[in-house]
Each structure stands twice: as structure tokens, then as C-alpha cells.
Amino acid sequence: MHILDSLPLLRDANRSWIFSLIRAKGSICRADLARQTGLHPSTISRIVSSLMEEGLVRENGEGPNARGRKPIMLSVVKEAIHVVGIAVESTFISAILVNLEAEVIEKLEIKLCDQTMETATKEIYTVIDDLLKRAEDRAVVIYGIGLAMHGIIDNDEGICLFAPARRAEEVPVAKAISEHYQLPVRMDNNANAMALGERWFGNGKGIDNLLAIKVGQSIGSGVILRGQLFSGSHYSAGEIGHVNVLSDGPLCTCGNYGCLESVASIEAVVSKGRLRMKRGEDRELLALTGNDPDALNFEILRNAAELGNSLALHLLSEVGTHLGLALANTMNILDPTAVLIGGEILPVIDLVLPKMREIVTARSFRILKNKVVIEKVGLGQDAVAVGAATLIFEDLFQP
Ligand SMILES: [Zn+2]
CATH class of the missing domain: 3.30.420.40 (ATPase, nucleotide binding domain)
Structure with missing residues (x-):
């Protein structure tokens, strides 16, 4: 079922256009709608009236005008x-x-x-x-x-x-x-x-070339190019989790070795922590797990990092290194304006981003250095x- 089947009011192309413009502008008057669409003012008035009757649009006070009558502004009804x-x-x-x-x-x-x-x-x-x-x-x-x-x-x-x-x-x-x-x-x-x-x-508002990387149990990215989501020819664009970052790295779920996901996913980081504790590397972190390396989970690792534990901080820094490597390669191909990181990694992202930015600066194409914003998502866990x-x-x- 298509969305417009449930919204017959918007089935009309001009109506849908006007409604979209009002939403995009936040607040706009009828005269500007006519100017921007090229539609006749009487057509605009008729469409706006019907949108108001349906409760989708409302008048929102007077707008500025240096000369003459102040225009009545329109905005969409967010609760509609x-x-x-x-x-x-x-x-x-x-x-x-x-x-x-x-x-x-x-x-x-x-x-x-x-x-x-x-x-x-x-x-x-x-x-x-x-x-x-x-x-x-x-x-x-x-x-x-x-x-x-x-x-x-x-x-x-x-x-x-x-x-x-x-x-x-x-x-x-x-x-x-x-x-x-x-x-x-x-x-x-x-x-x-x-x-x-x-x-x-979120933090990508108004950005036409945007990369959003989700780091959790798996790693993937969404690519927006020229304002449109780019899915590729087979719906598999953006699989940054399977970019190689370690030529002799561990086996990945995809069958390759050394993919980003195999070394930087939440699961991979926790596994590395367990292994290193079993080698007797960090008594402090071991104590936090009740002396059972296998009891290490992401929450314990996160708490340890916040307490300044060196192994936990080192493991998160490694995540930054590997994400930075994969991102530098991806940036060289896509040339985005901004890169946003989200997913289960968010609670520790401030401990990952500095290393990630450092590696990106060192490895990306010179013209991109310090020009691409690398930040966390604006909508958090939602x-x-x-x-x-x-x-x-x-x-x-x-x-
Ligand atoms: Zn893989």
C-alpha cells in the first residue's frame, strides 16, 4: 500500500507540492508559495484553504513586510x-x-x-x-x-x-x-x-552529501548523495563494515578476513578484551569482571574506560583507529560534507572520536583534511x- 492511498488529500500533485514546501520552509506566506511554484495565486489560495479545512496547515501570525500589508504566514500542523x-x-x-x-x-x-x-x-x-x-x-x-x-x-x-x-x-x-x-x-x-x-x-539537517555510520553488534553505513539515499544497484551500498582494515585479521561473518566489523564491532572489542585478560594483561579490568574474563561485556568495558582503565581505553582507541582507516578510504571515494557516528557505540563515542579523527586526518586525501565534519548523530539512541x-x-x- 502506498502512503498516498491513506492520504487521499495529498494525491493531487500540486497539493502535495504545496504541503511539502510549507513543511520545508517552516513558515511561508501564500504570495511566496505562488512565487516559488509558479502556480496562480488563486490556485494557491484554493489549495491552502482545503489543507486548512483538513487540519494539515494553519495560519501562524503575520510575517515581516517593509511596505504595505503584512502577509499571513502558514505552517504545517505537526500533530496532524x-x-x-x-x-x-x-x-x-x-x-x-x-x-x-x-x-x-x-x-x-x-x-x-x-x-x-x-x-x-x-x-x-x-x-x-x-x-x-x-x-x-x-x-x-x-x-x-x-x-x-x-x-x-x-x-x-x-x-x-x-x-x-x-x-x-x-x-x-x-x-x-x-x-x-x-x-x-x-x-x-x-x-x-x-x-x-x-x-x-538530526545533525545532518540540510547536508546533501552525508555518511552515517552505525557501530554496534555489526557495522554499516547509510550514504546520502545529492540529498538522496544511495542504495546502489543491488541495495548493498554503504557496507563499510566489510571494508578491509587488517590484511591478516580475524575471520568475518561475511567469509573474508580483517573486515572493519571483525575488529571494531561491539562484539569484536569485547572478545579482544576477554582474550587479553586471559593472557593476564590487566588485573584492574579483571577485578571488575569478578575475576572471570568471560564475564566481560560492553557495559563493564564502558565503566572501566570511564574510570580510566588503560586496557579499556586502549581497546576503544583501537576502534577509533580501525574506524578511521575505513572512513579515510570511504571519504576518498565519496567526498562527504559530514560523517555522523551512531549506534550502540554512542555511550563511549567521545573516547573513540579523537583517535578516529586523527587517523582520518593522517590518511585521507589532502584536500579533505580538516574539512569533513566527523561527529556523533544528533538523535542519539533513537x-x-x-x-x-x-x-x-x-x-x-x-x-
Ligand atoms: Zn566482512
């Missing part, structure tokens, strides 16, 4: 449209209900007991049921559901083509959910969704779920 955004992560699902400005109205998280596609699918329906119920209690109408998950996703048809961690291939996830709820459903890879959400609502919701906004505002 709500969508659901779902981030399916490796160990949990995060689901939110947001309005047109991506303000989170409701949020819930559910743990996944395993990584199978069956469990993920079952819990996706659980969170949607819950959010639709909450939306009903609030008397808000849901216009669509956006879904983000790991793997290679056919974002045109909403098919999970390949998700190695869930051992899933060719699963038409979006179609099944859309038919079940009779709502438009859009689906994409989680890093792609994060990039899109950041461009609309970045992927907001990005998933943004998949629906993309349909709505760029039909």
Missing part, C-alpha cells in the same frame, strides 16, 4: 500526521510513535530472546499492536509504519534480501505487515534509515527508529 518507526536491532526492538517533527509521543522497547527472523517478526507485530493501541487511546491516526533492520533490504518492495545474523533470505516483511494492518509500510537497512533520519531531523519513521515522511513529502 503520526507515524510509527521501528528499529529491529540484534538483541532488542525499539519502536516509537512520532509526529511530523519527529517528536517522540510514545516509545517502547522489547528484548529479543534470540536472533531468528521468526522471533523478530513475532515481536514486530507485538510492538505495532501496542503502539496502535496507544495511538487509538490518544485519538491520533497513524499514516504508516517505517521499519529498519540489519541486512540487505530491497527498499522498493520492502523485502529482506539477506540478513546473515538472522539467517534470513528473501523475506517479504513489509508486504505482510502492510496487508495485516492495512497501512503503508516502508522498510530499509538500519544504517540507511539512520542517515535519512539524521538528514531530516536515531534508527526516527529514521525508520522518516521512510514514511520521505514518501509523504517527496512523492
Whole structure:
């Protein structure tokens, strides 16, 4: 089901254009709408009136005008449209209900007991049921559901083509959910969704060439070029996790050796920490695990780093080195304006970014040095779920 099927009012191209322009500008008068679209002022007036009647647009006071009558400004009603955004992560699902400005109205998280596609699918329906119920209690109408998950996703048809961690291939996830709820459903890879959400609502606002890297149990990136999400010819663009950073490195889930993901994912870092404690390298960190190296997890590692533990800090610095190497190569190819880092790494990102920036400066093409902003995402841990919701906004505002 397409988004416009649930929003018949926007089916008309001019109407949709006007609505998109008002949203993009934040506040604009009828005369400027006519100037910017080339449509006749009477057409603008008629469309604006109908958008106001439907509660999608409102008048928002007078705007500035040096001479003559001050124009009445228009803005969209952010409470008029709500969508659901779902981030399916490796160990949990995060689901939110947001309005047109991506303000989170409701949020819930559910743990996944395993990584199978069956469990993920079952819990996706659980969170949607819950959010639709909450939306009903609030008397808000849901216009669509956006879904983000790991793997290679056919974002045109909403098919999970390949998700190695869930051992899933060719699963038409979006179609099944859309038919079940009779709502438009859009689906994409989680890093792609994060990039899109950041461009609309986060630290990537207004940036046309943007790279967003998601570092968690796996590593991926979303690429936005000239304002559009770039998925590649086979929906697999942005797989920065499988860029080689160590020629004789460990075996990766993809079958290659020394991929970024095999040395810098959360799991890889914790594994390295366990190994080095078993070699007797750090008594202090060992004490924090109750003298059991295998008890080390990301939370203990993070606490240790915050306490200044040298092994924990060294391991995070190595993450910065490897991310920096992969990023320098990627930047040389894409020449982005900004690079945003998000995902489960966020709580320790300030301990990773300095080394990462240092390596990028040392390794990237000279003309890029110190010109590319490398920062954390602006939407924090909600970045992927907001990005998933943004998949629906993309349909709505760029039909
Ligand atoms: Zn790999």
C-alpha cells in the first residue's frame, strides 16, 4: 500500500507540492508559495484553504513586510500526521510513535530472546499492536509504519534480501505487515534509515552529501548523495563494515578476513578484551569482571574506560583507529560534507572520536583534511527508529 492511498488529500500533485514546501520552509506566506511554484495565486489560495479545512496547515501570525500589508504566514500542523518507526536491532526492538517533527509521543522497547527472523517478526507485530493501541487511546491516526533492520533490504518492495545474523533470505516483511494492518509500510537497512533520519531531523539537517555510520553488534553505513539515499544497484551500498582494515585479521561473518566489523564491532572489542585478560594483561579490568574474563561485556568495558582503565581505553582507541582507516578510504571515494557516528557505540563515542579523527586526518586525501565534519548523530539512541519513521515522511513529502 502506498502512503498516498491513506492520504487521499495529498494525491493531487500540486497539493502535495504545496504541503511539502510549507513543511520545508517552516513558515511561508501564500504570495511566496505562488512565487516559488509558479502556480496562480488563486490556485494557491484554493489549495491552502482545503489543507486548512483538513487540519494539515494553519495560519501562524503575520510575517515581516517593509511596505504595505503584512502577509499571513502558514505552517504545517505537526500533530496532524503520526507515524510509527521501528528499529529491529540484534538483541532488542525499539519502536516509537512520532509526529511530523519527529517528536517522540510514545516509545517502547522489547528484548529479543534470540536472533531468528521468526522471533523478530513475532515481536514486530507485538510492538505495532501496542503502539496502535496507544495511538487509538490518544485519538491520533497513524499514516504508516517505517521499519529498519540489519541486512540487505530491497527498499522498493520492502523485502529482506539477506540478513546473515538472522539467517534470513528473501523475506517479504513489509508486504505482510502492510496487508495485516492495512497501512503503508516502508522498510530499509538500519544504517540507511539512520542517515535519512539524521538528514531530516538530526545533525545532518540540510547536508546533501552525508555518511552515517552505525557501530554496534555489526557495522554499516547509510550514504546520502545529492540529498538522496544511495542504495546502489543491488541495495548493498554503504557496507563499510566489510571494508578491509587488517590484511591478516580475524575471520568475518561475511567469509573474508580483517573486515572493519571483525575488529571494531561491539562484539569484536569485547572478545579482544576477554582474550587479553586471559593472557593476564590487566588485573584492574579483571577485578571488575569478578575475576572471570568471560564475564566481560560492553557495559563493564564502558565503566572501566570511564574510570580510566588503560586496557579499556586502549581497546576503544583501537576502534577509533580501525574506524578511521575505513572512513579515510570511504571519504576518498565519496567526498562527504559530514560523517555522523551512531549506534550502540554512542555511550563511549567521545573516547573513540579523537583517535578516529586523527587517523582520518593522517590518511585521507589532502584536500579533505580538516574539512569533513566527523561527529556523533544528533538523535542519539533513537536515531534508527526516527529514521525508520522518516521512510514514511520521505514518501509523504517527496512523492
Ligand atoms: Zn566482512
